Amino acid sequence: MNPERTFGRGGLNGFLDVDGLLEGIGLDEADVAWRKEFIGFDEADEQRLTDLEPMLRDNQDEIADEFYDNLLEYEKARDVVGRSPKGVEQLKQTQRAYLVSLATGDYDLEYFENRARIGKLHELLDMPLKQYVGQYGVYYDLIMRRVNERVQEQVVTAIEEWLAEREADADGGLGRLSEALGFGGRGGAEATDGLEASLEETVRDAIDDGMADVLSLLRIINLDVQIATETYVDSYAQDLEAAIEQREQLAADVESDVETPLDELHEAGEVVARRAEGISQHTESQAASAEEAATEIGEISAAAEEVASVAAEARRESERTEQLAADGVEAAAEARRELGAIEDATERVETAAAELESSTDEIDEAIERLDEMAQRTTILASNAKIESTRGDAGDETMAVIADEVNSFAKQTKRDLDAIETALEDISEATAETVDAVAETSDRVDQGGERVRDTIESLEEIHDAARSTAAGLADVAAATDQQAHSIEATAESVDDLSRSAEQVAEAAESVAAASQEQTASLGEVSAAVGRLTDVEPLESTPVYERVASESDPHLEPEATETQ
Known part of the structure; x- marks a missing residue:
């Protein structure tokens, strides 16, 4: 089974109302288009992500291992992982699938519905929002190290290609490179600050291309974080609305219940x-x-x-x-x-x-x-x-x-x-x-x-x-x-x-x-009649219910945490 297709389809999904979730955060095609436009995510970014897919696939195992090695050093993170119905190895498999999905998605409404589902599953596991967002800092470090290596390789390749184009010159490639770097010969108007303009342009183009890849990655991850964060906010809003309704109902019940006792209390007084x-x-x-x-x-x-x-x-x-x-x-x-x-x-x-x-x-x-x-x-x-x-x-x-x-x-x-x-x-x-x-x-x-x-x-x-x-x-x-x-x-x-x-x-x-x-x-x-103090809502956490109801043979690729 393709892990990219099963990503986010774990045991907790049976407890989700996806349609209600999307309605709650207002996620539809128009909203997705607006979000992309707002941060500048376009087809060029999609193409760049596609180009990054081999790099991400080649490093998926190493990144997943390092990510969880770092995460499990912290007790609070271990508590969240312990509440998941999946083991650490299954979670690493999901992490690998997520990493590859960054570069293989269609980036349409269905793609972001899956991202919303992932964010909600983290919230159901009682992962604090600060921890969910904070773990992206670890993720940036792991991914950007590989991107940095890729950019450096691109720069070196661009220089090598520039030199190859000039091998026909009489001075030879090494002499041409020496002049291009401003170490003598014919610098003249073609050199800028001691570096030949064509070489400098080539290097800058390679670096710009690498930075464009970085921006594409940051934009798609930013969209992921937006959607996941809104699922947290939607959950908080639902809890608040439920608490308000409970408070109003309780106030009405208390007012009704204490009316007679108050009369009796008046007489008793x-x-x-x-x-x-x-x-x-x-x-x-x-x-x-x-x-x-x-x-x-x-x-x-x-x-x-x-x-x-x-x-x-x-x-x-x-x-x-x-x-x-x-x-x-x-x-x-x-x-x-x-x-x-x-x-x-x-x-x-x-x-x-x-x-x-x-x-x-x-x-x-x-x-x-x-x-x-x-x-x-x-x-x-x-x-x-x-x-x-x-x-x-x-x-x-x-x-x-x-x-x-x-x-x-x-x-x-x-x-x-x-x-x-x-x-x-x-x-x-x-x-x-x-x-x-x-x-x-x-x-x-x-x-x-x-x-x-x-x-x-x-x-x-x-x-x-x-x-x-x-x-x-x-x-x-x-x-x-x-x-x-x-x-x-x-x-x-x-x-x-x-x-x-x-x-x-x-x-x-x-x-x-x-x-x-x-x-x-x-x-x-x-x-x-103006009673406003109510007890907080009490409910059984979903991760406790799924622990007793989920099938132990669920697909190992499906999970609820990064």
């Missing part, structure tokens, strides 16, 4: 105004009650602070009592230890008294034995005295002994009597001591019992004082917390009172605003 006034009155009453409650809570707060102060004082006294009870317990414990020592001493005294009484008994027994011995000594002395009276020599000695013994016996008797008297006194004192010790022991036992009872009582008092102190601490903490809570409540009530006042003021404002709202509803109703 009056109800709101009345209720707001009632709210204002109730809120004023609430504010007064809250203020009174704040005053009462303030008094309660003061009383709670007083209770907290008393509780704190009681707590301090309880702590002091607890300390005194603790000191009493400690003193009782010390007394218990001293009482134990007294009991031990009493036991030792009782033991010593018992031992003394036993010793006294032994002394009595010894005294009795001594008394008996003294009596016997007295008797012995008396006997010795009697024996001494018998008159022999030993009698004097015996008499002396008897006197001494008698004297010793008397003295012993006296001593024994004194000891017995002392022992009787000791015995009496010992008996009294034992009685006193026994009485003291009884009293110590009784005192110990009372001390132990006192210690137990003091311990109970200490425990009770400690519990009381802990309870009073809890009471003080609770009272302090209560005072803080009452104070916070008082502040909250104050805030409530202020809020109520603010609510009352706000309610008054609401009432006033509601009254103003009721008065302005009529103006709102009139303003709705």
Whole structure:
């Protein structure tokens, strides 16, 4: 299939209304003729484009590759290419077909209808107008480089032909070229600025011919850009008209739809105004009650602070009592230890008294034995005295002994009597001591019992004082917390009172605003009739629809983008 004939016949064409498109942009034979005349495109341009066809065909592959290599470097361009139902290779094939079609078209109405279709397909793919027009800058660079090479070749060929025509001259071709370039010989009147006039004319003619080719290319591409740009403008105009129609329809629908709600809103506004006034009155009453409650809570707060102060004082006294009870317990414990020592001493005294009484008994027994011995000594002395009276020599000695013994016996008797008297006194004192010790022991036992009872009582008092102190601490903490809570409540009530006042003021404002709202509803109703703000049109992009509807086997030459 001829690619020039399938160019612009891709999958998106099924979504185009070509007749409507042409009518929208006003494209017909007369319009095409006017456009050509306006930019100077004529049959000479058509012929020149025909002459350029071999060059364009020979370079079509290279130009298409370079064009898309440049295009795909930019993300926005890649996005547009990605929305096309064709792949990059198919797009390159279309690009090659477009390039050749520049030089092979009839440049009639059908030719420009195809160009309009191409522009519309780019618009359907959401290619921005700046990108569509801007890509022609890349296109110019790629094409003009080849045209430049062609012009240079034409100039060189013209010079070679000029030299060939003069080879018959005697000086030969090289000498003739040297003179033509003004390097000596016969310049004269035939030379201009050192260059022979005929050579200069030949070069200028070749360059002019090349530039005429360039202009022909620029004119046909300019016509393409004109047509494609108008398809964008036509689309924008259609969107604008549709938006205007939608706005007008929406405005009419809104005016119709809100007529009844506006009436209801008017009535509701009056109800709101009345209720707001009632709210204002109730809120004023609430504010007064809250203020009174704040005053009462303030008094309660003061009383709670007083209770907290008393509780704190009681707590301090309880702590002091607890300390005194603790000191009493400690003193009782010390007394218990001293009482134990007294009991031990009493036991030792009782033991010593018992031992003394036993010793006294032994002394009595010894005294009795001594008394008996003294009596016997007295008797012995008396006997010795009697024996001494018998008159022999030993009698004097015996008499002396008897006197001494008698004297010793008397003295012993006296001593024994004194000891017995002392022992009787000791015995009496010992008996009294034992009685006193026994009485003291009884009293110590009784005192110990009372001390132990006192210690137990003091311990109970200490425990009770400690519990009381802990309870009073809890009471003080609770009272302090209560005072803080009452104070916070008082502040909250104050805030409530202020809020109520603010609510009352706000309610008054609401009432006033509601009254103003009721008065302005009529103006709102009139303003709705002039509604102009509408949402933009929403529709599914054609490239999304064609992606789901197009045949994957469409002709590879047909595409929608350059």
